[in-house]
Amino acid sequence: MKENTFEQTEEINMAVSKKIIRVVFTGLLFAAAIVLSIAENSLQIPVLAPGVKLGLANVMVMYALFFLGKRYALLLAALKAVFALITRGAVAGILSLCGGLASILVMALLLAFFGERMSYLIVSIFGAISHNLGQLAAVSVIYTGLVALVHLPVLLVAGVVTGAATAVLLKFLIPAVNRLGLK
């Protein structure tokens, strides 16, 4: 059997450690998402629309997409949904999943079409808005007739605010994440 050259071994080692870093980072984001989820439920935040949550934890899913890629973002969305399922029940789990998937879908499409020409702010805002709309869509399917377009304005504005906050926070995170050597 042909032995690997030194360079090839180096490359394999680098690839493996990158993967390990990504997996660990996902775990970190998951832990942060759990904390945010608990915080969101503890604070008395006024409700925007039936069943729709503010989506603080979804910010972690957005970061996973930015820093780690689609695969890990989807993994995180699934983990979050399972956590919601275990702690808050089936409906919460479905809502969490729908919000996360919608958010990832829209953001991935934006990034694919516009690439570097997009700004973090716009992608975050659209991610937050689609998270809210995804949850709204899920609620209207489960509880037919409960939801109407009248809830849209609030969700759009909330998405803008949350998205903007996400992007601002991102600015502080990027230098630290770059040092991880993921790229």
Add this chain to the structure above:
Amino acid sequence: MRFFKKSDIPVIAGILLISLALWGWYRISYLDTPVVAAIYYDSELVEVVELNLNTEKEFRIKQQPDVVFKLHKDGSISFLKSDCKDRLCIRSGRLKTVGQSAACLPNKVSVKIIRKNKNADHDLDIVIR
């Protein structure tokens, strides 16, 4: 990727304008329409409450006596008390405009504001039976 570009401003302004337009359109279309609150238990209509009575009242539905509603003087309705864990229903605040709704999912109670004498068929929703 940049954080913020000048060309972001019109996009954000557009989103906010759409929100404003939708909100305004809704308010104007339903400004003078008499509205009622439809209360559902387990997806079945159990009670219809008149909203422009200018009275304050607390009441419950007999299907779920743990949930208390409050009818306000200004013609809005809200959840007042509930035995659910997360109190999302109460935190939904007062409902007044057609289409607004709130729900106490653990107790299977929901409220929706609709136009009087008409089903909520103006909205884009699907009824699957």
